[in-house]
Amino acid sequence: MELIRLLGQNTLAGFNKLGRGTYFLTHTLAGFMELLPRPHLVINQMYSVGVLSFLIITISGLFVGMVLSLQGYYILSDFGAEESLGLMVAASLVRELGPVVTALLFAGRAGSALTAEIGLMKATEQLSGMEMMAVDPINRIISPRFLAGLIAMPLLAALFSMVGIVGGHLVGVGLLGVDNGSFWSQMQAGIDFEDDIINGVIKSLVFGFVTTWIALFEGYDTTPTSEGVSRATTRTVVNSAFSILGLDFILTALMFGD
Amino acid sequence: MQHTHTQDTLVGLFVAFGIAGLFFLALQVSNLSSFSNDDTYTVTARFQNSGGLKPRATVSSSGVKIGQVKSISLDPKTFESVVEMSISSRFNTLPDDTSASIFTAGLLGEQYVSLEAGGSDELLKDGGKIELTQSAIILEKVIGQFLFKSAEEKAEGNK
Numbered sequence: 001m002e003l004i005r006l007l008g009q010n011t012l013a014g015f016n017k018l019g020r021g022t023y024f025l026t027h028t029l030a031g032f033m034e035l036l037p038r039p040h041l042v043i044n045q046m047y048s049v050g051v052l053s054f055l056i057i058t059i060s061g062l063f064v065g066m067v068l069s070l071q072g073y074y075i076l077s078d079f080g081a082e083e084s085l086g087l088m089v090a091a092s093l094v095r096e097l098g099p100v101v102t103a104l105l106f107a108g109r110a111g112s113a114l115t116a117e118i119g120l121m122k123a124t125e126q127l128s129g130m131e132m133m134a135v136d137p138i139n140r141i142i143s144p145r146f147l148a149g150l151i152a153m154p155l156l157a158a159l160f161s162m163v164g165i166v167g168g169h170l171v172g173v174g175l176l177g178v179d180n181g182s183f184w185s186q187m188q189a190g191i192d193f194e195d196d197i198i199n200g201v202i203k204s205l206v207f208g209f210v211t212t213w214i215a216l217f218e219g220y221d222t223t224p225t226s227e228g229v230s231r232a233t234t235r236t237v238v239n240s241a242f243s244i245l246g247l248d249f250i251l252t253a254l255m256f257g258d
Numbered sequence: 259m260q261h262t263h264t265q266d267t268l269v270g271l272f273v274a275f276g277i278a279g280l281f282f283l284a285l286q287v288s289n290l291s292s293f294s295n296d297d298t299y300t301v302t303a304r305f306q307n308s309g310g311l312k313p314r315a316t317v318s319s320s321g322v323k324i325g326q327v328k329s330i331s332l333d334p335k336t337f338e339s340v341v342e343m344s345i346s347s348r349f350n351t352l353p354d355d356t357s358a359s360i361f362t363a364g365l366l367g368e369q370y371v372s373l374e375a376g377g378s379d380e381l382l383k384d385g386g387k388i389e390l391t392q393s394a395i396i397l398e399k400v401i402g403q404f405l406f407k408s409a410e411e412k413a414e415g416n417k
Contacts, residue, residue: 046269054272090287155276162279165287184286192314193288201280 021217024138028216031136031143041144042151049110049145050152054159056109057102061160064097065089065167072168073176082176086183087190089168090161094191094200095256098161100248103207106153107240111215114145115236118219119229127220142216149215153208154201161200199255206247211240298325298344299384303358308339309369309394311360316370317343324349327371343371353378357390369394 035042072088118141121127127137165187172178191197215236222232308330317325325345333340345352355376362369373388382388 043266043269046272047265050276051265051268051272054275094283094287152272152276155273155279158276158279158283161287162282187287189316191288193284197280197283197288200283 017221020221021213024142024217024220025213027138028142028146028213031139032147034136034139035143035147038144041140042147045145045148046152048113049148050156053106053109053152053156056105057156057160058163060101060105061098061163062167064101064160065093065164065169066171068092068097068164069168069171069176073172073178082178083182084186084190085172085176085178086168086185086187089172090165090187090191091196093161093164093168094196096248096252098164099157099200099203099207100244102157102160102204103153103211103244104241106149106156106208107211107215107237107244110149110152111211111236111240112233114149114212114215115219115222115233116229118142118145118216119222119224119232122220122222123224123226123229125224138220142220145216146212149212150205150208153211154204157200157204157207195256199251202255203248203251206251207244210243210247214240214243297347299347299350300328300342300344301382301384301386301388302340302342303371303388303391304333304336304338304340305358305360305391305393306338307393307396308341309360309396311341311369311371311394315368317345317373318370319349319352319373319375324373341371350381352382354380354382354386355390356382356388357392358388359392360394362395 068089069085072085073082076082076085076088118127121137121141127141130137130140169183173180173183218232218236218239222228311327311330313327313329315327316323317327325343328342328344330342331340332338341358352373353376355378357374357376359372359374360369361372376390
């Protein structure tokens with residue numbers, strides 16, 4: 001009996017949270033109009049969300065590309081197909097690893113910071129203070145962060161893929177001696193602009209949207225105690241990772257299953 | 259957070275780098291630049307069997323890439339495979355008795371269309387048809403024929 005009651009309670013609580021999250025999202029999107037006269041709010045957030053994530057994204061991208069190249073070479077050389085190394089590295093980065101790994105790192109680096117920042121604002125009653133002064137905290141605090149996350153994510157994913165391909169080239173051509181010309185020509189023959197690159201950008205946009213939404217909502221919805229903030233930060237990373245990987249499966253099935 | 263001049267510059271740099279990354283992907287990694295900007299003309303060829311040929315496969319002449327396969331469809335009456343190819347206008351001097359064959363690059367490679375120029379004075383035009391075609395070689399058929407033949411020879415040797 002206790003079990004059934006708990007199950008019902010949790011289900012209702014889940015739907016309740018989803019409803020509040022959706023209301024929060026529409027309010028945030030409506031707040032975009034208010035940002036037009038104050039672009040510096042977004043630029044400030046682009047700095048903390050994008051510029052500060054730049055280093056971790058490029059370094060991870062470089063190493064992921066290098067490892068892909070190394071692993072791919074050992075497998076491909078069994079079939080005498082080392083020339084396809086460029087295609088393999090580029091396809092896996094542009095289609096999958098670029099958007100997904102960037103989104104996971106983004107959730108860990110920028111998403112958790114956003115949750116902690118907004119959660120602390122709520123715990124120290126800064127958000128209530130704003131409401132007292134007739135300033136809408138969602139328009140002023142949440143919307144610029146949301147827009148910044150939405151812009152930064154595809155740029156970071158593109159950077160990740162680019163640096164990864166350069167890393168793969170360094171290892172493949174520089175270290176393992178794959179022919180430079182066939183590395184690029186196989187890549188260019190196999191990667192399609194619309195099918196691969198545009199779809200990769202769409203993926204990263206979706207991931208950016210979901211990650212920033214989760215991070216901001218968890219922060220805004222937190223229990224205003226130090227324990228609540230720490231829990232909300234954990235939930236941001238865990239829920240973002242789940243949603244990114246789940247959505248990636250659905251998007252891949254939709255995009256590449258022809 | 260205070261709004262500063264350096265921060266603007268850093269954000270600007272970040273956005274510039276990101277867009278440069280997208281351009282790199284579009285131009286260097288994908289095949290966007292190779293043929294789509296050029297003018298192309300379309301020719302069709304009918305094959306008995308186009309094997310594993312796919313859209314966007316290479317069309318080459320004497321080993322040089324001159325275009326790509328646009329679409330592959332089945333003629334519902336003759337049950338032939340109709341292959342549409344777009345060829346770069348730079349190579350518009352192919353004679354109209356050019357022959358088309360489907361080959362495989364290497365043993366496990368992709369299939370591609372190879373055009374061999376004939377000796378006619380008339381040129382292939384946009385929408386033109388290639389009459390002389392050679393189908394893809396289906397490995398299973400070749401192996402089947404080979405096995406059949408060697409079994410036949412053995413039977414004759416036993417007599």
